[in-house]
Amino acid sequence: MGILNLTPDSFSDGGKFQSVEAAISQVRSMISEGADMIDIGAQSTRPMASRISVQQELDRLIPVLEAVVGMPEAEGKMISVDTFYSEVAAEAVSKGAHIVNDVSAGLLDSNMFRVVAGLKVPYIAMHMRGDPSTMQNIENLKYDNVCKQVASELYSRVREAELIGIPAWRMIIDPGIGFSKNCDHNLEVLMGLPNIQAEIGRESLAMSHAPILIGPSRKKFLGEICSRPLERREILLLLLLSLLQFWAEQIL
Template sequence: MFNLTPDRFSDGGTFQSVDAAISQVRSMISEGADMIDIGAQSTRPMASRISVQQGLDRLTPVLEAVLGLPEAEGKIVSVDTFYSEVAAEAVSKGAHIVNDASAGQLDSNMFKVIADLKVPYIAMHMRGDLSTMKNSENLQYDNACKQVASELYLKVGEAEILGIPAWRMIIDPGLGFSKNREHNLEILMGLPNIQAEIGRKSLALSRAPILIGPS
């Protein structure tokens, strides 16, 4: 993954030009990457939310360039956004997957748009939004694995009702998002428990792949 922002904590400002982004993609592919995830919105705590138009302005030139690379032939290109309009435009340009850090919480149209687009959808667990996810109340867990699974199920269950089939969904427990170091470790050690907990609520969703995104 790389991010086209000036303020992301790990790579902010590094890949803002198309040439720099393309160089990074080529490097990732040469090192064996099968999937390239491109984001235009920083998701660090307290990051400012950019507009849909800002997201498109940052994303579109790089996405088009990446999809035109001969090296990218056969690779999966994912777009990281919580805006349904950005998702729709990115897929129209050729993106294969939509990766939504809010699991539909920050755009009420996202599930319907994804259902119409008929592309795989990554739903990530996060409490609150970018400005509140690290608030003390959002860091309270009695059992991180069980609660993350239950909260994620509510969102992916809603997505399924609105037309996204379980076989097109990927779940992400959201390491670092409304979680501290202890929660992250508990989740990493308890991934089978998360899948089992979701499986108790939905047989179809029990087969959803789990994506882990440490950064």
């Protein structure tokens, strides 16, 4: 998955791809490097980010989305829209997006599950407590058993999504690396992915087979582990991806 941030304040690349031309160039680069999915986000979800309105998000998103959909290089690639607004999700899918990626798993928009059920597209439900402006406060970082609690809280969201009309086979779960978690929590989640899957599987056989999406990106915890600046965290990221691939092969 290649991540395209259309925001001025994202932690990694804020402001770099706000023009359609710059965004298209970045998508072309990501596809040439092997990306099979392009995730486009127009709302910053970095810690302490301020929320923008539906219309502001659409104004940033739609021109770029339409251009990406029309790229010859994007033929056969999956395009996901990273949003917690149901109105943005609906408009993006109408313009060609294939997947809705919701960092709040429906908590920040009570209409999200109902809208996605009607859209009949895959839905990524991510674990987060609070919202980007509050997710890293002391209360939201309290865990007795991070893997067990992430699994339980995620399951409660996907269960509600099922009841409203999103079938289990259309959902992808994301434990939310960097969201409501500190460095130690992130490492526990990465090492405990089989436990998270098993915990969810105890509640739902169908969801025990749900794909798991992991988004370490260039996040802060990578820098804390390797003491590298933002632009030099790719080596550790590649190592993490190799470990995740090994884990996936063991459970298949």
